Amino acid sequence: MAVSSWAGMSEREKEGCRELLDLLDTDDLLALTDTVTTRLVQPEDRQEAIHAILLYSQSAEELLKRKKVFREIIFKYLATKGVIVSPSSEKHQLISRTKLYWCEELKNCASDEKCVKPNEEQHEEGGKQEGDKQDNDKEYYSLAEEFCQWFFGILNSQNPLIGQSEDEYGPQHFWDDAKLKFCYHTSEENIEEYFGAELVSLRLLSLVKEECLFLNPNLNTGGLRCTVSPHGLIVVAVAGTVHRDTCCLGIFEQIFGLIRCPFRENTWKIKFVNLKIVGQNAMEPGTEIETPCIQYEKEELQEFCVPKELALIEPQKN
Known part of the structure; x- marks a missing residue:
């Protein structure tokens, strides 16, 4: 199609x-x-x-x-x-x-969505495997896109300039041992680390509720990538712009690790978050602020599927 x-x-x-x-x-x-x-x-x-x-x-x-x-x-x-x-x-x-x-x-x-059926005319095993792989890639990408729409929607709704959401944002969307590494670069680079669902949830919440930021993900032109580990961890990488009211302050890059909840069907919870925000005054000359893109390839995202996935997001080099 x-x-x-x-x-x-x-x-x-x-x-x-x-x-x-x-x-x-x-x-x-x-x-x-x-x-x-x-x-x-x-x-x-x-x-x-x-x-x-x-x-x-x-x-x-x-x-x-x-x-x-x-x-x-x-x-x-x-x-x-x-x-x-x-x-x-x-x-x-x-x-x-x-x-x-x-x-x-x-x-x-989401529970009513059906997977795309493999082409019934494919008889060769290799062709079937390739078709299955493409279907899985589409399924995981759709899940990543749906997750970002939901997560940033519910997080941004806590911004007092927008109004409260009927949905409840909170630690229930994170695993108890969730981890957050937050790097923000304005006049100088700062690094923060948080452990546990409550602290991770509260720190992300404070960005929109206390600092009145609005995180606008780019889900269209290269701003979203994802991969999955053999053990079922889905890594979602998304880039976007950071706003306060009508002012664009800079760009962000965020990587999530998602694990399916074994007790609730079609429910995923956040295992780790790596967030990097770069202020407009700290960006390299020539950086396009309107359409920030993810520079990681799928193979690079696979590195986040192992214990070192919690390493801080390093600045992307052109």
């Missing part, structure tokens, strides 16, 4: 954006089509307009931020879904709540 411009949206995001766009007046919908497609597409009806907007939008967040997607429309969409938000919520708060709502639905539906 060919990759389309929808690659930046999950199936749930496509469905949600389609429902939300259907609430727009026809004039606003057509005006939005002109903006998104730079007037290259002239739809004949509303459904063609919605199709074109989704096709040429790079991500759900980009679409929701468009001027013609009014704050009132997002509020109305959430209301139709039974999601209660303050009528005085600003647009960026409504966008965050909408994304969180979609992530919650993804999490609830």
Whole structure:
């Protein structure tokens, strides 16, 4: 199947954006089509307009931020879904709540997802093994993407500038012996280490709740990689930008180790976290701050699957 411009949206995001766009007046919908497609597409009806907007939008967040997607429309969409938000919520708060709502639905539906069946016409054993490997890679990548959408959604929702989430963030999402290594580089490099679910959870929480940071992961263009060890540890590496209100402060790189919970089906808990934040004033000249990418290859991520996985993330060299 060919990759389309929808690659930046999950199936749930496509469905949600389609429902939300259907609430727009026809004039606003057509005006939005002109903006998104730079007037290259002239739809004949509303459904063609919605199709074109989704096709040429790079991500759900980009679409929701468009001027013609009014704050009132997002509020109305959430209301139709039974999601209660303050009528005085600003647009960026409504966008965050909408994304969180979609992530919650993804999490609830995860148990119903089916693995892709191998090609029934493949008869050679080597071909079957390669097909199985590709299916597993897609499955783990989907799990990593879903995890990041959920984790950053629930963490960012604790930011007082956005509003509290109905979901509970806390140590219950970490293993009791979880470990965090946190490196942040502004005027100088600082390193912190935390052990135990409670302390790891609280330190990450303080970044968004006390320091009012917003971690925006890049899940589209090279910002997400993952691998799995023979023993079932999934390593997820994600890069993104760090914001406070409307100001972009720098970039971050975060690596998670996830282990399946043996007592709860389709539940994964965090074993370790390596987080590195680099402030804009400490970045190397020429660094692209808008689209930070993960430099690790899968083979390098495998090194995090062994005891030395807790080594501090070293700066990536160009």
